[in-house]
Amino acid sequence: MGASLRALRALVLLAGFFLLGVLLLAVLAGIDYLLYLHAPSALATKLYVVSVLLAIPVVRGMFMLRTPKDDGQGGLAVTEADEPELWRTVRELADQVGTRPPTRILLTGDVNAAVTENARLLGLLPGPRHLYLGVPLMQGLSEAQLRAVLAHELGHYVNHDTRLGAITARGRTQLFRTIAHFEERAAKTAGRERARQEKRNAKAEAKGRKTREVDTGGAGITYRTMARIYTAYAHLYFRATMNDSRRQEYAADAAAARIAGRDATASALRELPSLDAAFSFYKDCYATLGTSARLLPPRGEIFGGFDRLLTARELELAGLRAELPTEPVSPYDSHPAIADRVRAIEALPEDGRVDEGKGAATGLLADPARTLAVLEDVVLSEQARAFRRTGSWEELLDAAMSARLASVESPLHRALGAYTGEPPTLPALLKVIDDGQLWQLAQRLPLSEEAASATGRVFREFVRPVLCKAINGMVMAELSARAQLRWEFSWSRSAIVHLPLGPDGTELDLEAAVDAATADVPDTAPLRALLSYGHTGGHPGGFTDGLTDGAAR
Incomplete structure (x- = not known):
């Protein structure tokens, strides 16, 4: 057509x-x-x-609303003096496409390129043209690929796509x-x-x-x-x-x-x-x-x-x-x-x-x-x-994760506070476990209908994964507050957290300590030993599993 x-x-x-x-x-x-x-x-x-009342929106739609002349998209406007090579390329491509070049080039912060034209009289008369070019798009393309993208966008001008x-x-x-x-x-x-x-x-x-x-x-x-x-x-x-x-x-x-x-x-x-x-x-x-x-x-x-x-x-x-x-x-x-x-x-x-x-x-x-x-x-x-x-990505990761761990409040925190009537601290949790009341505390957690109706070993199997995850988070927050954690930044994989080394020079086993504390017959000794060693010192050492999908999530 x-x-x-x-x-x-x-x-x-x-x-x-x-x-x-x-x-x-x-x-x-x-x-x-x-x-x-x-x-x-x-x-x-x-x-x-x-x-x-019904007629008012109809009349407003017909006569009182106007399409904005600009699409409102923001960007960093660059002149030929700012970016001579980019402008030269755009002008060259516009000439090859067979159209006049844009009057403005604006660099944006997204993966996109677009052209607009503020045409007059509903597109019957031409108007100023804008080219929006995403810098992240440029970062991922070769020069030849970018020329193809620009030629595509300028091609919209040829058939009056932007004016119509x-x-x-x-x-x-x-x-x-x-x-x-x-x-x-x-x-x-x-x-x-x-x-x-x-x-x-x-x-x-x-x-x-x-x-x-x-x-x-x-x-x-x-x-x-x-x-x-x-x-x-x-x-x-x-x-x-x-x-x-x-x-x-x-x-x-x-x-x-x-x-x-x-x-x-x-x-x-x-x-x-x-x-x-x-x-x-x-x-x-x-x-x-x-x-x-x-x-x-x-x-x-x-x-x-x-x-x-x-x-x-x-x-x-x-x-x-x-x-x-x-x-x-x-x-x-x-x-x-x-x-x-x-x-x-x-x-x-x-x-x-x-x-x-x-x-x-x-x-x-x-x-x-x-x-x-x-x-x-x-x-x-x-x-x-x-x-x-921050001064570096490593500093950003460390500070962000410290702040995130400090603000963690899981359902276990709320249940523990309600159960003891005291602040939901890690020592308070360990005391509840030592007193043999862990599973009574677990009954105050948000539970599915099936879990809430279970008893005995079946109930413990339902709630144990939730307890392990929450206790792990509480321990990590405690170690972070003591400056005993160090995060390793990576562009290619998930962030990795370094825990203190134990007396034998191997990584402290947080998972095993949490598993012992949530066993059918709970034992908090490994967890107390880990926290005691982390409090007295130690050197950043081995890796835990990556906790996130990127630098951190």
Whole structure:
């Protein structure tokens, strides 16, 4: 479908939204007229009010809402003076694609690249163009792969994808907002009805009368009905526009393969899911490791560390590249499945362009380290920028895990406090165990129905794993408070904690000590010996099992 036909269909769909509003207003007006002719005046007046309340969101959706001129996506704007090589590459690719280059390039902190155009008159006139380029994406791609990504994004300009997007975005935004208005009003109506019924039940209960079950099923039904009407049109709207979007993606892929090469384009597409998964993992397990303790990695390392993780976990990433997502695409998804796009590119004839641009894409940046540091100031919130910077990743891990262990409060802590009436400390727990009351204490833990009904050995088998885990955590917290733990940081595997060495130079066996304390006949001597030795000294020694999936989780 050509640009003209797509523009016509987009306008028809947008006009359909306004026509739907006109029809609904006409129906409401017709009902009001019938009420005026045939209904008692008191009833008619009440229904007039309902009609007006229903008409307000329709009118707001039609005339009072406007699509923002900017999509609101933030980033670090870079000029040609800041990044001459990046701008040169973008201009060169725009010329090869056959379109004018963007007016602004903004570097972002996610694994993505996108283009927008603030077109005027619903896309009939061109406007300023913005290119958003994720620095983590650049960190994971070669220069040739990045050229393919950029050529793909610039290809969207050729077929007026971004300009026509203004029309579809207008309809999409107004549909979402109109539906939200009706659902919000339905929720408020249901809330008022719930409050009314609960107040009525409270009065009945105070007088000793029987209360009724709260039922708000009929509250807000007119608002929900109107929302369903618009939702049905939204399904039609999105199916039609998303089909166009998927065709546009295939066309942009073809442009990228023509300009940057088949192999570079296919490999760039293969990288996207693995990089997205890797960066999410990196953020969760590394970059935000210390946020609960108001700690940040060294300056420049919030994004800089991602380079090292990609290098250390190359084998894992290779497996992700080989297993592309194959799940069916929703009719409302704007992009085809990555696997389908890769197959389409790899089906193209070989072009002999296999040895181009092997260097890292971040080589296009004038000073990558400086850019990574400056980007942090743009991406981080004002609150996060006030966090303390640690001197190294090792310091961050140690401080974050110490803070995390110090704040641990398991169900065992709460049960122990309730059982003894004293602060839930490790010495208090050991006394309970020595007094032979461990299993009575365990009955105060949150238990499944099956566990709660069990007795004897069966009960002990149910609760022993929970007890072992909780006691292990209490002991680790105690050793951490005594500065007897040291965490080993790693980019390639889980963090490893070093425990003190015993008198014979071997690692203290925390697992065995906890197992002895939770045996059928509990024995706290090994655990007391471990804590006594940890208190008097010892040197950091052997490894325990990795406790987390990343630096720490």
